[in-house]
Each structure stands twice: as C-alpha cells, then as structure tokens.
Amino acid sequence: MNLKRTDVDALNAVLTLEIEKSDYQEQVEKILKDYRKTASIPGFRKGKVPASLINKKYRIPVLVDEVNKLIQQKLNEYITEEKLNLLGNPLPKEQADIDWNGDNFTFDFEIGLAPEFEVEPSKIKGITAYEIKTDDKTINDQIDRIREQYGKLVSKDEVSEGDEVTGVFRNDEEEINTDATFPISKIKGKTNLKKFVGSKVGDSIELKTKNLFEDNSDLAHHLKIDFEKKDELNVPVTFEVTEVNTREKAELNQEFFDKLFGEGIITSEDELRERLREDAKKQFSQQTDQKFLTDVTEELIEKTKFDLPADFLKRWIANNGENTLTAEEAEEEYNKSEKGLRYQLIESAILQKNEDLQLKFEDLKEYAGTQIKMQMAQFGHTDATDEEVEQIVARVMSNQEEVKRMSEQLQNEKMLQYFKDNVKAKSKELTYEDFIKEAYQA
Structure with missing residues (x-):
C-alpha cells in the first residue's frame, strides 16, 4: 500500500x-x-x-x-x-x-x-472597554422595583395613577371577549390614561386598539389576537373594570431582607445597597465583557488576513451532509460559516502559542467545583464539605454535554482575560442606559 x-x-x-x-x-x-x-x-x-x-x-x-x-x-x-x-x-x-x-x-x-498566519491582538485598535456606573439612582430604582415585587395588593374601588386594573375587553365583530390584568402605566397617551384614572369597578371605558398600549405586544397578549395583527388592528373596544388594586411596597425590614437573601445575611438598608451594588456590577460586567469579546473577535477576523481553500470547502460542504447540496446551496452555507471558521482558526493559533490558555482536565475539575460551590451558596448551603463537592463534581464530569458546556464557558473566560491583557482598549465609564445606546445603537 x-x-x-x-x-x-x-x-x-x-x-x-x-x-x-x-x-x-x-x-x-x-x-x-x-x-x-x-x-x-x-x-x-x-x-x-x-x-x-x-x-x-x-x-x-x-x-x-x-x-x-x-x-x-x-x-x-x-x-x-x-x-x-x-x-x-x-x-x-x-x-x-x-x-x-x-x-x-x-x-x-x-x-x-489550514493556512499559516500570525495573530497580533496587541495591534488591534479602536476597541472600547466599557464600565457601567452603578449610581445611586440605579440602586434606588432597583430597590423600588423589588419592594413593589414583594409588596402586597390592596383592593380599591376607583382607579388612580400607578394602579393595576382587571377587566374584560370586548368587541363583538372581532370576537374579542378576554379577561386582562395590567398596570395602567402600560397604557399609551394622556387621552387614554385619563379614561382610566377616576373610573370605578363596574364602569365601561370606550377605547380604540390603535396606540392603546406603549408596547403593541401587550395588545396582542391582553386581547388574545394574532401577533401579526397587533400593529394594524384599529377597532373600538370596551373595557369593563372588574377589579382595581394598588400595590403597597414592602417595608425595608428584616423580614424583607431575609426573603431576598436568606436569614440574617443582610441586616440593614446600607448592607442591602452594597449587596445590590455588587450584584449590579457583576451583572453589568457580563454584558460589557461580552461586548468587549464580540468587538475584539470582529476586529481580529477583519484584520487577520489569510486565504482559505474556499472551492474545496464548498465541495466538502456539498457532499458532507445527509443530503447532497447543489453548488448554490453549498456556497450559501459556506458564506454563513466563513466568519466562524476564520475565528476558529484564529483562536486555535492563539492557543498553540499560549499553552496556559489550553484547557487541562484539572482546570476543568477546579472550575466545576467553583461553580458548584457558588450555586450551593445561592441556596444558603455555604458549609459544604470538600467530599460533598467532589462527589457532585464527579457526577457532573461524567455528563458529556455538561463537560462540553463548561469547557466552552471556561475557554471563553480564558480568551476574554487574554484579550483584556493583550488588546490596547480605551476605557469608558457610563450609565447602563448610555451603554445600551452607545454599544448597541439602541
């Protein structure tokens, strides 16, 4: 042979x-x-x-x-x-x-x-590393939302601003006859809002479906209409008020703190604010890290130049699946996957040059143990023994799907830290709202 x-x-x-x-x-x-x-x-x-x-x-x-x-x-x-x-x-x-x-x-x-090429993250320019400011307003708003969430509903006879109403939407021609409950803050426009404020249980309010809710998805949900019709439907409806409730915010006391975090973990409003600030920072950092990683990835794909055996790959795609693809179908699939393939090659090149980034079995076991301890702590189990954790880790490591998921997660974390250490990024601190507007052009 x-x-x-x-x-x-x-x-x-x-x-x-x-x-x-x-x-x-x-x-x-x-x-x-x-x-x-x-x-x-x-x-x-x-x-x-x-x-x-x-x-x-x-x-x-x-x-x-x-x-x-x-x-x-x-x-x-x-x-x-x-x-x-x-x-x-x-x-x-x-x-x-x-x-x-x-x-x-x-x-x-x-x-x-596979082509041979050099990857140079240190030469990437124009990347911004965002940091979200957790100002007092953000924390105050979050506390208000949580207090409302854990508050109690108090029944009323008359609707005031900020109340929650329950009733029945009706329109015989469109066969609308649906129960609905919603805060009137979701109603769009001063004219519609005035019709609700001051109404009483038993009253019928004359409305139009066009521009009734701030979000037209609420129209589809509350009137039980096809989602595709939500933007076009413009018919009169009546809303019969059957119940009015106001939500009293929960008091900032020990009972409230214990409901949120477990008995005795938070004992004062100052501790609550500090905890929310830490949690917000972690939550925001996940979003800013993902934005940073996405931007670096896109820039590396754009700036790292190399050729691919495109014609071969198209033929391989055409013949590799369960069904043979036409040349046009194979080219479409290739175009969809090209950027992903380029980044796989770039990441592989970085891993080959940086042995400390390569995943080892012991790294994965340690990572699994850390994740398990964090999850147990969230449920108040903070005194788990090493033996207990090791037993859970062994079960997790025997699950191939779970190992694959953790491997991808840990590899992403390692790559993120590598890029933070090697990419010269411009730091920028701003509020969460401004971050969303700037980062995603919302």
Missing part, C-alpha cells in the same frame, strides 16, 4: 492511495472461509457450500468493505504522522466506476489545508 501527496498550492493537495492485492487478500480470504463455515444456502449442507459459490456471492462485498477499512486506516495514519492541519475531511475525487474484479486499486482524495 502506497500513499503519495501532490501539492496543488499552499492550501490544496491531492492524496493518491494505491492498494495492491497483497494488502487485502489474506483478510478477504479469511472472512470468506468463515462465511463458508456458517453460510446457509438451499441445496447445500451447512459448511459444505462450494468455495466458488461463496466467492461469487460474497467476494466483492467483502472486498469493498476491507478496502474501505484500509483507506480509512491509511489516511488517518498519514494525517497523524504528517501532523496535517486539515479543514474538513479528505474528499474522494470523482473517478470512473471501479473494476472490483481487478487486483490493484488507486484512489485520489482532495484535502484542504
């Missing part, structure tokens, strides 16, 4: 594999002999079927199977020994029908080679 490589260019090559009779004959004969011992063919006793009949019936299927095994084995060995960095898998070249009655066979395979 002989394998020869012919380079087409720096990114494409052809592997030519020659298989001779001596490479497969012994194994094929052994299998056919075993078939003869067990074959059950009408007119012949078991084990007495003529060898010529066995050869005629089974030789070519056995030969094809054994040759395919040799092909796969030799290709894998060659790729490993030569340390080839391939894109996709070897792709058989089209050839005329193979004469399986012959003795020697030749097969050609196209391969796509």
Whole structure:
C-alpha cells in the first residue's frame, strides 16, 4: 500500500492511495472461509457450500468493505504522522466506476489545508472597554422595583395613577371577549390614561386598539389576537373594570431582607445597597465583557488576513451532509460559516502559542467545583464539605454535554482575560442606559 501527496498550492493537495492485492487478500480470504463455515444456502449442507459459490456471492462485498477499512486506516495514519492541519475531511475525487474484479486499486482524495498566519491582538485598535456606573439612582430604582415585587395588593374601588386594573375587553365583530390584568402605566397617551384614572369597578371605558398600549405586544397578549395583527388592528373596544388594586411596597425590614437573601445575611438598608451594588456590577460586567469579546473577535477576523481553500470547502460542504447540496446551496452555507471558521482558526493559533490558555482536565475539575460551590451558596448551603463537592463534581464530569458546556464557558473566560491583557482598549465609564445606546445603537 502506497500513499503519495501532490501539492496543488499552499492550501490544496491531492492524496493518491494505491492498494495492491497483497494488502487485502489474506483478510478477504479469511472472512470468506468463515462465511463458508456458517453460510446457509438451499441445496447445500451447512459448511459444505462450494468455495466458488461463496466467492461469487460474497467476494466483492467483502472486498469493498476491507478496502474501505484500509483507506480509512491509511489516511488517518498519514494525517497523524504528517501532523496535517486539515479543514474538513479528505474528499474522494470523482473517478470512473471501479473494476472490483481487478487486483490493484488507486484512489485520489482532495484535502484542504489550514493556512499559516500570525495573530497580533496587541495591534488591534479602536476597541472600547466599557464600565457601567452603578449610581445611586440605579440602586434606588432597583430597590423600588423589588419592594413593589414583594409588596402586597390592596383592593380599591376607583382607579388612580400607578394602579393595576382587571377587566374584560370586548368587541363583538372581532370576537374579542378576554379577561386582562395590567398596570395602567402600560397604557399609551394622556387621552387614554385619563379614561382610566377616576373610573370605578363596574364602569365601561370606550377605547380604540390603535396606540392603546406603549408596547403593541401587550395588545396582542391582553386581547388574545394574532401577533401579526397587533400593529394594524384599529377597532373600538370596551373595557369593563372588574377589579382595581394598588400595590403597597414592602417595608425595608428584616423580614424583607431575609426573603431576598436568606436569614440574617443582610441586616440593614446600607448592607442591602452594597449587596445590590455588587450584584449590579457583576451583572453589568457580563454584558460589557461580552461586548468587549464580540468587538475584539470582529476586529481580529477583519484584520487577520489569510486565504482559505474556499472551492474545496464548498465541495466538502456539498457532499458532507445527509443530503447532497447543489453548488448554490453549498456556497450559501459556506458564506454563513466563513466568519466562524476564520475565528476558529484564529483562536486555535492563539492557543498553540499560549499553552496556559489550553484547557487541562484539572482546570476543568477546579472550575466545576467553583461553580458548584457558588450555586450551593445561592441556596444558603455555604458549609459544604470538600467530599460533598467532589462527589457532585464527579457526577457532573461524567455528563458529556455538561463537560462540553463548561469547557466552552471556561475557554471563553480564558480568551476574554487574554484579550483584556493583550488588546490596547480605551476605557469608558457610563450609565447602563448610555451603554445600551452607545454599544448597541439602541
């Protein structure tokens, strides 16, 4: 068996594999002999079927199977020994029908080679590292929202601003007859709002669906109409008020603190504010880190120039799935995946040059243990023993899907820190609202 490589260019090559009779004959004969011992063919006793009949019936299927095994084995060995960095898998070249009655066979395979290039994160420019200010207003607003969430509803007879109303929307022509509950702060426009304020239980309010709610999704939800109709529906409806409630905010006392964080963990309003400030910082940092990582990734893809064996990859995509794709379909799939492939190659190049970024089993175990301790602490279990944690880690590490998820998460964290250390970014501090506007042009 002989394998020869012919380079087409720096990114494409052809592997030519020659298989001779001596490479497969012994194994094929052994299998056919075993078939003869067990074959059950009408007119012949078991084990007495003529060898010529066995050869005629089974030789070519056995030969094809054994040759395919040799092909796969030799290709894998060659790729490993030569340390080839391939894109996709070897792709058989089209050839005329193979004469399986012959003795020697030749097969050609196209391969796509990964390009060689340098990645230089330190030369990236124009990246902003955002930091969100957790000012007093943000904390005050959050405390108000939490107090409302944990507050209690008090029934009323008359609607005032800030109240929550329950009632029935009706329109016979559109077959609308639905119960709904919502805070009147979601109603759009002063005219509509005035119709609610001052109304009493039992009153019917005349409204129009157009521009009734600040968010038209609420219109679809409360009137139970098709989501596609929410922006176009413009019909009169009545709303019969059946219930009015105001929400009294929860008091800032120990009972409230214990409900939020567990018994005795927070004991004062100052501690509550500090805890919310820390939590907000963590939450905001996740968003700013993701924005930073996305921006760096996009810039690396844009600025790291290298060619890909595009024609080969399109042919490989066309023939690699369950169903063969047309050339147009394969090109569309390639265009969708090209940026992702480029970043995979960039990340791989960075990992090869930085051994400390490469995931090791012990790193993953330690990471799993840290995550488990954090989750247990959230549920008040802060005194878990090392043995308890190790048992949970062992169960987690036996779940392939969970290991894959954690590996991706830990690798992202390592890459994020690497970029923070190596990319020269401009720092910018701003409020959360301004961050959303600037970062996402909202």
